[in-house]
Amino acid sequence: MKNKLSFISIFTLCIALSLTACGGKQSSNTDSKNTQTEAGSETSGKSDSRLDDLYQQENQLFADHADVWNKAFGMMNKSDADPNGNYADYLAGTVESNKDSFTDDELKTLNEDIETIRKIEEQIAELENKNKSSDDNKKDSSKASSVFSDFSGEDFDGNKVDDSLFSGNAVTVVNFWFTGCKPCVAELSKLNELNDAIKSMGGEVVGINTETFDGNKTAIKEAASVLESQGVKYRNLSIDSSSAAGKYASEIMAFPTTILVDRNGNIVGEPMLGGIDNKDNYDALMKQIQSVIDADSTNK
Structure with missing residues (x-):
């Protein structure tokens, strides 16, 4: 189902x-x-x-x-x-x-x-x-908590990534998008700004372009071109469509969608739907990010 x-x-x-x-x-x-x-x-x-x-x-x-x-x-x-x-x-x-x-x-x-x-x-x-x-x-x-267990993927330069991506951050902001989605592209520069803002707080923004699944070279090239045009520097990943994260992404019904993942690979809170170039969405996301970071500090 x-x-x-x-x-x-x-x-x-x-x-x-x-x-x-x-x-x-x-x-x-x-x-x-x-x-x-x-x-x-x-x-x-x-x-x-x-x-x-x-x-x-x-x-x-x-x-x-x-x-x-x-x-x-x-x-x-x-x-x-x-x-x-x-x-x-x-x-x-x-x-x-x-x-x-x-x-x-x-x-x-x-x-x-x-x-x-x-x-x-x-x-x-x-x-x-x-x-x-x-x-x-x-x-x-149990699905949400297991989505990023045994996570693996590659960035657009071919560098391999695993679940240490999450364990190394107090919070990882994962943005699901695709190249033909205008609202997705519209928020990219704001996501880059967010990535710069939360680095010192122990956070990181990571993009997952759902058209680049399974190492689709053509889609990766197109997505990389869009990212460059928007001045984006944060990592974007290609993942296996049959992985837990790939299946999770295949069930997403609204783009862009952004989720927060703690250092244990657990999804925290509700997905953020809509672009963070909208101020209300940006403020709501920052509030959630701070909450995850505070919880991480308490658990140390």
């Missing part, structure tokens, strides 16, 4: 890697669907297939109306989000609060898409509830 990450369960925005604009869910692959303790039964397999079909329907909506959704994504603010709320309601609220920024035709398109998404999400919720089991819940509860 394709599980969503924390608040992402109601914030499945921004583009899937298989699409060309920043606005949809990723279609899953064989590895990303294997989140159950054992291979699913025939029944659960059919359910997983149906879930993937529903995710793709949402993908297609965002792809068909990429320009207007891309515009809407840039207006989203994590501080306005209710983790326990309804996904379609959140989308509708964002559009309503920024309605003066859209034309009448754009509003019509957005509102029609939102109502379609509402119906799709109802079907997704029903299927996910049917798929729940005690084994799945145990898997989900």
